[in-house]
Amino acid sequence: MGVEVAVHELTKTFGSQTIWGDVTLTLPPGEVSALLGPSGTGKSVFLKSLIGLLKPDKGSIVIRDVDIARCSEGKLYETRKLFGVLFQDGALFGSMTLYDNVAFPLREHTKKSEREVKSIVLEKMDMVGLAGAEGKLPGEISGGMRKRAGLARALVLNPEIILVDEPDSGLDPVRTTYISQLFLDINAQTDATFLIVTHNINMARTVPDNLGMLFRRELVMFGPREVLLTSEEPVIKQFLNGNMNGPIGMSEEKDAAQMAAEQAMFAAGLRDGGEEVGGVPPQMECSPGVPERKAVERRRQRVRDLMHTLPDAAQDAIKKLMADEDEHRRKVEKATAEMDLDDSGNPRDGANGEDANNNNGNSNGGGRHSGAPRPQPTPSGRG
Numbered sequence: 001m002g003v004e005v006a007v008h009e010l011t012k013t014f015g016s017q018t019i020w021g022d023v024t025l026t027l028p029p030g031e032v033s034a035l036l037g038p039s040g041t042g043k044s045v046f047l048k049s050l051i052g053l054l055k056p057d058k059g060s061i062v063i064r065d066v067d068i069a070r071c072s073e074g075k076l077y078e079t080r081k082l083f084g085v086l087f088q089d090g091a092l093f094g095s096m097t098l099y100d101n102v103a104f105p106l107r108e109h110t111k112k113s114e115r116e117v118k119s120i121v122l123e124k125m126d127m128v129g130l131a132g133a134e135g136k137l138p139g140e141i142s143g144g145m146r147k148r149a150g151l152a153r154a155l156v157l158n159p160e161i162i163l164v165d166e167p168d169s170g171l172d173p174v175r176t177t178y179i180s181q182l183f184l185d186i187n188a189q190t191d192a193t194f195l196i197v198t199h200n201i202n203m204a205r206t207v208p209d210n211l212g213m214l215f216r217r218e219l220v221m222f223g224p225r226e227v228l229l230t231s232e233e234p235v236i237k238q239f240l241n242g243n244m245n246g247p248i249g250m251s252e253e254k255d256a257a258q259m260a261a262e263q264a265m266f267a268a269g270l271r272d273g274g275e276e277v278g279g280v281p282p283q284m285e286c287s288p289g290v291p292e293r294k295a296v297e298r299r300r301q302r303v304r305d306l307m308h309t310l311p312d313a314a315q316d317a318i319k320k321l322m323a324d325e326d327e328h329r330r331k332v333e334k335a336t337a338e339m340d341l342d343d344s345g346n347p348r349d350g351a352n353g354e355d356a357n358n359n360n361g362n363s364n365g366g367g368r369h370s371g372a373p374r375p376q377p378t379p380s381g382r383g
């Protein structure tokens with residue numbers, strides 16, 4: 001299972017500029033979390049602080065009992081091996097083939113033979129859907145493929161924490177959805193803890209288990225995604241609706257006087273440019289054939305435990321989604337059972353007992369193409 005990342009009262013400044021202060025959040029092990037925030041609020045600085053590339057001024061980041069905000073260089077080096085990072089453009093070496101790019105961390109940080117390197121590189125390239133493209137140069141492929149190659153490289157050392165910086169930058173909406181599903185597939189196959197920094201509202205609404213937002217030099221909120229998606233907090237509503245009506249301004253936050261003047265204009269009918277996107281959509285699923293994410297059941301338990309601490313609107317949304325999800329599972333199980341029966345209602349060869357379990361429940365298969373594809377009925381309301 002991925003590891004927990006516990007951030008406590010973290011503060012980062014550059015000179016007299018406080019980027020954010022007293023940030024406290026815990027990335028639950030093996031779950032997918034996303035961090036939102038207007039441009040310049042320090043999301044990338046936060047990612048860099050998590051991997052120890054930037055030193056915070058105050059607070060702690062505890063991973064497996066090591067506080068990487070103040071540990072020795074040796075411990076930091078060791079702890080960094082738990083991380084895989086996908087930078088915005090994939091950060092590939094332009095003169096190397098995709099194969100050599102993906103092999104790079106293995107050749108740099110391990111003593112594996114070229115045969116072992118090849119087996120790992122091919123496995124990870126397959127996981128990200130790039131099998132066959134090993135000989136290409138980064139300049140010969142699309143931006144989306146470069147990101148996937150960067151992801152394959154981030155995976156070769158089997159990271160337990162995967163950080164992703166703005167995966168949607170430069171991608172069209174369809175490719176953004178594909179890469180979002182790839183993150184969930186990889187989460188299912190590795191059970192690694194994910195943190196995705198994004199501006200993409202659709203991704204934020206449908207992909208993560210948990211959602212947070214940075215604004216005005218602080219973490220406005222962090223928790224199960226239903227909490228942010230049902231929040232009445234003006235900055236969160238404004239961001240999720242992508243409109244001009246709220247505290248986020250053109251280049252910085254608005255002051256009270258400007259807010260009041262604008263409110264009057266919006267009330268008088270000035271259009272705010274956004275489109276109201278209310279409610280909590282169902283979470284995206286993994287690709288057919290990929291084992292279920294282990295995080296799903298753990299998160300359910302965790303959310304049930306903290307349910308009483310959540311706002312009413314979030315509780316209602318969680319209960320409804322859980323009921324829908326149960327119904328969806330029942331349909332999938334029924335369809336799977338029907339698929340495993342012949343016309344006379346008898347189990348088909350190999351579809352009984354252990355064999356059937358292996359096909360559906362094998363989480364050690366690694367590749368996204370392993371295991372029999374499962375039917376995936378679409379839950380109601382899914383786009």
Ligand SMILES: Nc1ncnc2c1ncn2[C@@H]1O[C@H](COP(=O)(O)OP(=O)(O)OP(=O)(O)O)[C@@H](O)[C@H]1O
Pocket residue numbers: 014019037038039040041042043044045046
């Ligand atoms: N090494 C540095 N030295 C000084 N200031 C820095 C440094 N790195 C980042 N900053 C400042 O920190 C602030 C936050 O930057 P950051 O790139 O983390 O924002 P962001 O939220 O990721 O923005 P975007 O969404 O536009 O990528 C900016 O004002 C930036 O200029």
